[in-house]
Amino acid sequence: MDGTPSSFDLLYNPRLNKGTAFTEAERERLGLVGLLPDTVEDSATQLDRQRLQLEQKPTALEKYIYLSELQDRNERLYYQLLTSAPADYMPLVYTPTVGEACQKFGHIMRRPKGLYVSLRRRGRIKEVLRNWPVKDVRFIVVTDGERILGLGDLGVCGMGIPIGKLALYTACAGVPPHHTLPVMLDVGTNNESFLEDPLYPGLRTRRIEGQEYDDFLEEFVQAVQEVFPRCCIQFEDFTNKTAMPLLARYRDRVCCFNDDIQGTASVAVAGLFGANRILGKRLRDHSYLFFGAGSAAVGIADLVCQQMVREGLSDAEAHARCRLVNSRGLVTSETTGLSEFQLPFAHPHAPLKDLADIVEAVRPSVLVGVSTIPHSFSRKVIEAMSRINERPVIFPYSNPTSKSECTAQEAIEWSGGHAIFASGSPFPPLHHKGQLFVPGQGNNVYIYPAVGMAVFATEASRVTDEMFLKAAESLAAQVTEQDLAVNLIYPPMANIREASIEVAVHVAELIFDRGLARVPRPADVAAFVRAKVYEPAYAPA
Numbered sequence: 001m002d003g004t005p006s007s008f009d010l011l012y013n014p015r016l017n018k019g020t021a022f023t024e025a026e027r028e029r030l031g032l033v034g035l036l037p038d039t040v041e042d043s044a045t046q047l048d049r050q051r052l053q054l055e056q057k058p059t060a061l062e063k064y065i066y067l068s069e070l071q072d073r074n075e076r077l078y079y080q081l082l083t084s085a086p087a088d089y090m091p092l093v094y095t096p097t098v099g100e101a102c103q104k105f106g107h108i109m110r111r112p113k114g115l116y117v118s119l120r121r122r123g124r125i126k127e128v129l130r131n132w133p134v135k136d137v138r139f140i141v142v143t144d145g146e147r148i149l150g151l152g153d154l155g156v157c158g159m160g161i162p163i164g165k166l167a168l169y170t171a172c173a174g175v176p177p178h179h180t181l182p183v184m185l186d187v188g189t190n191n192e193s194f195l196e197d198p199l200y201p202g203l204r205t206r207r208i209e210g211q212e213y214d215d216f217l218e219e220f221v222q223a224v225q226e227v228f229p230r231c232c233i234q235f236e237d238f239t240n241k242t243a244m245p246l247l248a249r250y251r252d253r254v255c256c257f258n259d260d261i262q263g264t265a266s267v268a269v270a271g272l273f274g275a276n277r278i279l280g281k282r283l284r285d286h287s288y289l290f291f292g293a294g295s296a297a298v299g300i301a302d303l304v305c306q307q308m309v310r311e312g313l314s315d316a317e318a319h320a321r322c323r324l325v326n327s328r329g330l331v332t333s334e335t336t337g338l339s340e341f342q343l344p345f346a347h348p349h350a351p352l353k354d355l356a357d358i359v360e361a362v363r364p365s366v367l368v369g370v371s372t373i374p375h376s377f378s379r380k381v382i383e384a385m386s387r388i389n390e391r392p393v394i395f396p397y398s399n400p401t402s403k404s405e406c407t408a409q410e411a412i413e414w415s416g417g418h419a420i421f422a423s424g425s426p427f428p429p430l431h432h433k434g435q436l437f438v439p440g441q442g443n444n445v446y447i448y449p450a451v452g453m454a455v456f457a458t459e460a461s462r463v464t465d466e467m468f469l470k471a472a473e474s475l476a477a478q479v480t481e482q483d484l485a486v487n488l489i490y491p492p493m494a495n496i497r498e499a500s501i502e503v504a505v506h507v508a509e510l511i512f513d514r515g516l517a518r519v520p521r522p523a524d525v526a527a528f529v530r531a532k533v534y535e536p537a538y539a540p541a
Contacts, residue, residue, distance in 0.1 A: 007031040010541065014075040015178065018538050021046060026541045043080055043538065050081050060097040065108055067092055071167070072111050075177060079536035082171040087426075087493035090171070090445065094164040096400030096425055099149050105157035106199040113163050114182030116156060117220060118203055125219050129227040137228040138179040138456050141165045142220070144187050146207065147239040150372030150403035155189030156202030161237050165259070165448070173449035173500040174533030175456050181228075185220060187213060213242075221250060230518070232455050232463065234259055234448065240294035244341045255455065257463040261299030263444040263451070266468035267490075268300045268368060268395065269307055271442045273476030274489030275366075275393045275420045284311040286321065286393070289364035290345075291355060291405065292371035293326035296397075298341050300368060307469060319344050323362055325371075329353035330362070356380040365389050369396040369405030377406035382414040394419045397442055401425035408439035422489055429486075438483075440490040447471050450503035457504070457532045458511045459518035466514070467507050474506040475499065505529045 010016045010030055020041040027033050050070060057063045067089070071078040082089045091097060101108065121128050145158030162182030169175040188207040194200040208216065224231055233256040235246055247258045257263070272283055283304060290297040301322040308318035324331040324345045330352045331338065331345060338346055352358045359367070359381055367385055369377060377396055385392035392415060396405035408427035411419045417432045422440035429438045451471055455463060478491045478499050491499040505526045512521045522528040 005030075007035055011035060014072055014078075016541070017074045018541065019046065019074055019077070021538055022541060030541060043077070046077055047081055047084060050077065060092060061100050061104070061108070063092045064097045064101050065110070068163075069110060072113075076536045076538055079170055079177070079534075082167070083497055083536065085494070086171060086496050090168065090493070090496075091426055093167050093171075094445065095149065095443070096402070098160050098164045099151055099400040099402075102148050102154050102157050102160040103151060105154070105160055106194070106197060106201050109201060112159075112201075114159060114184065116159070116184045116186055116202075118186035119188065119205070119208065119216065120203070122216060122219065125223040126227055129223055132181060134178055134181070135228075136179060137181045137231050138459075139166065139169060139175060139232055139234065139452055140181045140183050140224060140228070141234045141236050142183040142185060143236045144185040144238060144242075145189065145202075146237070146242070148237050149399050151400075153189055153191045153207075155191055155194050155200070156184050156186050157194065157200070158237060159184040165234070165236060168445050169449045169452050170534055171449075172445055172496050173453035173504055174497070174535070175449065175452050176532075176534040179456065185216070187216060217246065221254060221256075225254060230459055232256060232452070232460070234452075236260065241339070243295040244298070244339065252462070255460060255462055257448075257451070258295070258299075259444055259448045261295050262303070262463075262465065262468045263448040264296045264370070264397065265299040265303035266447040266451075266472045267442045267444050267475075268397065269303050269469065270446065270472035270475040271395060271422045271440065271489050272304070272366065272393070273472060274440070274479050274484070275422075277476070277479065278420055278484055278487070278489070279391055279393075282311050284308045284313050284318075284321075286365045287363065288322045288366045288368065289325065289359065289362060290322065291325045291367065291369045291373075291376060292398075293324035293331055293342055293345075294370065295341075296370040297324055297368070298345070300370070301345055303465060303468060303472075306465060310469075320347065323347060323349075323364070325355065325358060330358050356384050359384040359388070363388050366393040367395070369398055371405060372398045372403040373405065374398075374403050375406065377411070379410070379414045382406065382411055382419065386415040386418055390418065392419050395422050395442060397422075397424040399424045408437070412437050420487060420489065426493075436486050438486040438488040440488050441493060442490065443493075446475055446490060446496065446499065447503070450475075450500040451507055453501065453504035453529065453533070454507035454511060457529045458508050458516070460511045460516045461518055462516050464514070464516070467510055470507050470510045471503050474503040478502060501530060501533060 141162035143158050145155045146153050148154040148158040166180040170177045186202045188205040235258040250256050305318040322345050332349045333346050394411045404425050411421045412432050422442040426441050427439040508529050509525050511517050
C-alpha cells in the first residue's frame with residue numbers, strides 16, 4: 001500500500017468525502033467515475049438538498065438523527081450547514097434536542113462516536129486512548145453521565161453531550177474537529193430503567209463511588225497527559241458532589257476546566273454586563289439570589305464575586321451580596337450538610353422555604369435560576385421581584401426548555417414588561433404592550449468554544465477564571481445599542497461564529513499576557529488566532 005486513499009476511502013471517510021462536489025478532474029484521477037451521479041454540484045446545491053431532507057423529518061429528534069448521520073457521511077458539509085444558520089441548527093445539535101437524544105441514546109445509536117472508557121479497562125486506559133486514530137488530540141470533553149443537563153443519571157447514554165459540545169467547538173469558534181475527542185467514562189449507572197433496558201449499551205452495574213471513583217479519574221487524567229500532552233480536558237455534566245472537587249483537584253495540575261461551573265458563570269456575568277448597560281449600573285450595585293445551590297450556582301456566584309472585587313468591594317462585601325436557595329429553602333449559616341464550596345454564601349438569616357417569601361425578605365435585584373425545577377419562578381415570585389425593583393433582572397438558566405424556571409412570556413408579562421430577561425433555552429421574540437422583546441439565550445455556547453479556540457491557538461498550559469471573566473467582557477462588548485433597545489443582552493445567535501472568534505482573540509491575548517502560552521507570542525494575535533480557524537469549505541482532493 002502506498003498510502004493513497006482508495007476511491008471507497010474517499011467516499012466513506014467523512015473527513016475526505018465531498019460527495020457530488022468532487023470535480024470531474026478529481027473523479028477521473030481518483031477512480032470515482034461511476035461511483036457518483038454524473039452531475040458535479042457545488043456546496044450550495046448540496047446544502048439545499050440537506051435542508052430539504054431535514055425539513056421533511058417530523059420531529060426534532062429525527063432531525064438530530066439526520067444531522068448526526070450527515071456528520072458521519074460528510075463532515076465538511078455538516079459544518080457548512082451548521083454555520084449557515086447557527087440559530088436554526090444549534091438547538092437540534094445541542095440543547096434542547098440533545099436531552100431527548102441522550103434519554104433515547106441506546107435506542108437511536110447508529111455509529112458510536114468518540115471513546116468509551118469503562119471500569120473494565122482499569123489499568124489499561126492509556127492503551128484505550130491510543131486506540132483513537134488521531135494522535136494530536138487537543139480537546140477532550142468528558143463526562144461520566146451522572147447529571148446530564150437537568151435529566152439526571154443517563155449513564156453512557158449521556159455520550160450525546162460530549163459529541164454535541166465538540167461539534168459546537170467547531171461550528172461556533174472554528175476549533176478543527178480532527179483535534180477533538182468525546183469521551184464517556186462508564187463507571188456504571190444507578191438508572192433503574194437503563195439497567196433493565198436490553199438496549200442499554202453501557203455496563204450493567206451500579207456506579208462506583210469514593211476512592212475507587214477517584215482512582216479511576218486519576219488514571220484517566222494522567223493517561224491523557226501522556227497520550228495527548230497538548231490536550232485540554234473539559235469536565236462536563238458531573239454531579240454536584242463531584243464537579244467542584246474534581247475541578248479543585250486538577251485545575252492547577254493540568255489544562256482543564258468545567259463548563260457547567262466556569263462556562264455557565266462566564267455567560268451569566270456577560271448577561272449581567274449587558275443588563276447593566278441598560279440599567280447604568282455595575283455588578284457591585286446589585287444583590288443576587290440563586291435558586292439552586294449546586295456547582296452551577298456557586299460557580300456563577302464565585303465569578304460574580306471576583307468581578308465585584310475588581311470593582312472595589314472587599315471579598316466579604318462581595319460574598320454578602322450573594323445568597324443561595326437549595327431544596328430546603330434559603331441557605332443560611334444555620335443550614336446543615338453544606339459542602340465546603342457553599343459555605344461562603346451561607347449568611348445569617350431566619351429560615352425561609354417559599355421562594356416568593358425569600359425574595360420579599362432578602363430583596364434581590366438579580367434572580368438566577370439553576371435549579372432544573374420548571375415553573376419555579378411563579379407569577380408571585382416575578383411580581384415580588386417587580387415590586388422591589390424598577391427593572392428586575394431575571395435569568396432562568398436551566399436546560400433543557402422543559403426544565404426552565406419560567407418562560408420569556410411569563411417573565412415579561414408578569415413584570416409588566418420591566419424584566420431584563422435571559423434564559424438557558426431559546427424562546428421566540430414577543431410583543432408586550434406594543435414593545436418588541438427579543439429574549440437573550442444565556443447559553444454557554446457563547447463562551448466555551450471561544451475559550452477553547454484561544455487555548456487551542458496558544459496551546460495554553462492552564463485555564464483560569466480570569467480567562468472566563470475576559471470572555472464575558474468581550475462578549476458583552478459586542479452587544480449593540482440596537483440589541484439593547486429590544487432588551488437583547490447577548491449578541492444575536494446568528495452572529496455567534498464571528499462573536500466567538502472575537503472573544504477567542506481577547507482570551508488569547510490574556511493567555512500571552514499571563515505567560516500561559518506554550519507557543520511564542522506573534523506580532524498580531526488576532527491574525528494568529530484567525531489563521532487557526534477551521535473553515536468547512538471543501539479543499540481540493
